[in-house]
Amino acid sequence: MTANTKVVHAGMLLTEAGQAPKQQQSVLIEGERIKAVSSGFIDPPAGAGVVDLRDKFVLPGLIDCHVHLMAQFGPKIRMQIVEDSDPKTGFNAAHFAGLTLAAGFTTVRDVGAIGNPEVIFALRDSIAERKVAGPRVLCVGAIISPTGGHGQTYGYRQDVCACVQSASGTCDGADDCRRAVRRQVSHGADAIKFVATGGVLSDIKAGIDQQFTREEIQAIIDTAHALGRRVAAHAHGTAGINAALEAGVDSIEHGSFIDERSIELFLKNGAFHVPTIIAGVTALEMAKGGGMSAAQAAKAQLVGVKIKEALARSYKAGVNIAFGTDMGVGPHGQNAREFRYMAEAGMTASDAIKAATVTAAKLLNLSDEIGTIAAGKSADIVAVDKSPLDDITILEHMRFVMARGEVYRQSGSAT
Numbered sequence: 001m002t003a004n005t006k007v008v009h010a011g012m013l014l015t016e017a018g019q020a021p022k023q024q025q026s027v028l029i030e031g032e033r034i035k036a037v038s039s040g041f042i043d044p045p046a047g048a049g050v051v052d053l054r055d056k057f058v059l060p061g062l063i064d065c066h067v068h069l070m071a072q073f074g075p076k077i078r079m080q081i082v083e084d085s086d087p088k089t090g091f092n093a094a095h096f097a098g099l100t101l102a103a104g105f106t107t108v109r110d111v112g113a114i115g116n117p118e119v120i121f122a123l124r125d126s127i128a129e130r131k132v133a134g135p136r137v138l139c140v141g142a143i144i145s146p147t148g149g150h151g152q153t154y155g156y157r158q159d160v161c162a163c164v165q166s167a168s169g170t171c172d173g174a175d176d177c178r179r180a181v182r183r184q185v186s187h188g189a190d191a192i193k194f195v196a197t198g199g200v201l202s203d204i205k206a207g208i209d210q211q212f213t214r215e216e217i218q219a220i221i222d223t224a225h226a227l228g229r230r231v232a233a234h235a236h237g238t239a240g241i242n243a244a245l246e247a248g249v250d251s252i253e254h255g256s257f258i259d260e261r262s263i264e265l266f267l268k269n270g271a272f273h274v275p276t277i278i279a280g281v282t283a284l285e286m287a288k289g290g291g292m293s294a295a296q297a298a299k300a301q302l303v304g305v306k307i308k309e310a311l312a313r314s315y316k317a318g319v320n321i322a323f324g325t326d327m328g329v330g331p332h333g334q335n336a337r338e339f340r341y342m343a344e345a346g347m348t349a350s351d352a353i354k355a356a357t358v359t360a361a362k363l364l365n366l367s368d369e370i371g372t373i374a375a376g377k378s379a380d381i382v383a384v385d386k387s388p389l390d391d392i393t394i395l396e397h398m399r400f401v402m403a404r405g406e407v408y409r410q411s412g413s414a415t
C-alpha cells in the first residue's frame, strides 16, 4: 500500500449507469486507479485514508463531449478576442477548466479553439501533469472549416480576422482537407472536428446548411480515421448531417434537423448524437436579449428549439446519445444543466447519466479508462446528496469530486 491509498465509503453507489445502485459500498483506490469495489464499509488498510461519503449518492465522474474551454460567450467576447493575449486566454481557460471539474465533470472533449490552439494543447498537458486543476481534456485543436465556413472569425477588418482565427484548420478541396487534418494531428489533436454545416455564432449570413462538399467530407473523415482519430461533425442542416453520416463520421454535434434518413444512418453506423440542447437554449436567450448580430440571431431562432426535438427523435429511435453542452456558449461550470433538458426531451434519468458516463466514454474511445467505477479504471468519482435517478437536477449541486485519485471538491460532508 502506498501513501496514496484511500477507501471511499459510499452510502449509495452507482458503479455503472443502467445497473441498480447499491447501499453501503467501499471503493479502494491506489494512486490514480480504482483497485476494488466491495460491499459494506471496509476498514482502510494501514496508513490509508477514508473518504466518508456515507450520506451521499456516489457515481462515476461525468463526461462532457462538447466544450470550448478557450472562450466564454457574452457581451464582451468580440472585444476579448482581439484584446486578450494567448497567455491570458490560457489562464482564463484554466479557470474554466477548474469550474468544469468542480461541477463533477472529470473528462471533457474540447471541440475547437478560437485563436491559437497551442493554448488548449498546453492546458490539456498541464492538467495531465497535475500542475493545473481540471478535467482530463481531449482536444481537436483548430476546427476544420472551409474558407467562409462556420469555423472562422468574421466581422472585423480582414487583417484582424486573419490574426485572431486559427487558420491551420481552414481548407478547400479534398487534398487541402487531408492536409488540414494531418496538420491538427501533427500538432497534437486527440480527435478531429469539422463543420459539416453553418452554425449560429459565426457572424456571417451563410445559413445552417452544408458547407463542405461530399468529397471534402470523405477526405476529412478517411484521413482522420487512418491516423486513429475519431471525427466529430458540427451539423445543423439535414443535408450536411446526412452527408457526414454517409461518409462514416463518428458523432454528429447538435443535429438540429435530423430526419428519418439520418436516424437510419446513425443506427447502421453506430454513430453518436451529441445534442447540446443548452447551447440552443442559451443562444435563443441571447438573441432575444439583443446580445447577437442580426445574422447570428436569425440562425439562433432557427435552431434554438430544434435541438431538443432532434434529441427526442434520436433517443426514441435508439441512437447512441453522448452528453455534450457546448459550454463556452453557455457558462462553464453549469454543464449539468443539460440533464434537465435531456429529461424534457424524454430521456430517463438513468439513460441521461449513461449518456454522460458509459456512452460518452465509448465515443471518446476511453471505455477502458473512464465511465464506470470498476477495478482498473481511473479513480474519477463524484457524489451528490440524493439519488439523481429520482431527481436528475441534483447533479447541478455537486458535493464531491475526485479525479484520477485526487480529491478536488468536498463540501457538505463530515470529513
Ligand SMILES: [Zn+2]
Pocket (backbone or CB within 6 Å): 066, 067, 068, 111, 326
Ligand atoms: Zn461547439
